[in-house]
Amino acid sequence: MLKVLGRPNSVNVQKVMWLCGELGLEVDRVDVGGPFGGNDQPGYLARNPTGLIPTLEDGDFVLWESNTIVRYIAEAYGDDQWFPADRGRRAHASQWMDWYIASVHAPMTVLFRQLIRTSPEDQDAGAIEKARRQAANLWGILDGHLAGQDYLTGDQPAMGDIPAGAAVYRWFTMDIDRPEAPNLRAWYNRLNARPPYREHVMLPLT
Numbered sequence: 529m530l531k532v533l534g535r536p537n538s539v540n541v542q543k544v545m546w547l548c549g550e551l552g553l554e555v556d557r558v559d560v561g562g563p564f565g566g567n568d569q570p571g572y573l574a575r576n577p578t579g580l581i582p583t584l585e586d587g588d589f590v591l592w593e594s595n596t597i598v599r600y601i602a603e604a605y606g607d608d609q610w611f612p613a614d615r616g617r618r619a620h621a622s623q624w625m626d627w628y629i630a631s632v633h634a635p636m637t638v639l640f641r642q643l644i645r646t647s648p649e650d651q652d653a654g655a656i657e658k659a660r661r662q663a664a665n666l667w668g669i670l671d672g673h674l675a676g677q678d679y680l681t682g683d684q685p686a687m688g689d690i691p692a693g694a695a696v697y698r699w700f701t702m703d704i705d706r707p708e709a710p711n712l713r714a715w716y717n718r719l720n721a722r723p724p725y726r727e728h729v730m731l732p733l734t
């Protein structure tokens with residue numbers, strides 16, 4: 529059975545758990561990180577020297593970096609839908625995964641930490657507004673892309689939907705001004721209809 533080390537309210541853990549749910553995989557998830565700790569312990573650091581979560585164990589095989597874990601699980605346990613058989617479609621899925629981690633994750637992290645994990649009196653309004661504008665512009669790029677299709681790489685969800693899909697729940701759930709983005713909203717609504725998404729991603733923001 530796959531083992532995932534990481535607390536459930538981490539967006540990076542959610543990516544992995546959501547995909548495992550979609551694929552019907554049995555997973556032993558262990559609470560690590562945040563209030564649970566453990567990720568600074570030698571046993572954990574021997575598996576993942578970054579001290580961050582998640583870490584995947586598949587038997588003796590150990591892997592970290594959530595997008596890489598998503599790619600590995602999609603390839604090892606997924607089908608032609610989740611790990612697209614077509615090379616071009618697979619590359620585009622990877623492209624959106626990298627775009628999320630390289631561009632969207634940073635402003636979304638600022639928003640999440642400021643709005644959810646910082647008391648109102650300590651919040652930095654300037655930092656929030658700057659990150660909100662950056663994130664809005666980036667989500668606008670995805671809104672434009674989704675004008676022609678239901679999911680990021682076609683008419684079915686695939687691994688490329690996972691990182692941005694996990695984060696877009698936070699975008700639509702945080703108390704924040706959002707520009708109209710009808711295609712992004714429609715994609716988010718489609719994800720909402722998926723039980724594994726609801727189970728692993730649509731958790732209270734903490």
Ligand SMILES: N[C@@H](CCC(=O)N[C@@H](CS)C(=O)NCC(=O)O)C(=O)O
Pocket residue numbers: 538539540541560561562567579580581582592593594595
């Ligand atoms: N690039 C890494 C980032 C991992 C990361 O930043 N994880 C956060 C949680 S989302 C973490 O480990 N925080 C420390 C903790 O939870 O104790 C990945 O995608 O796996």
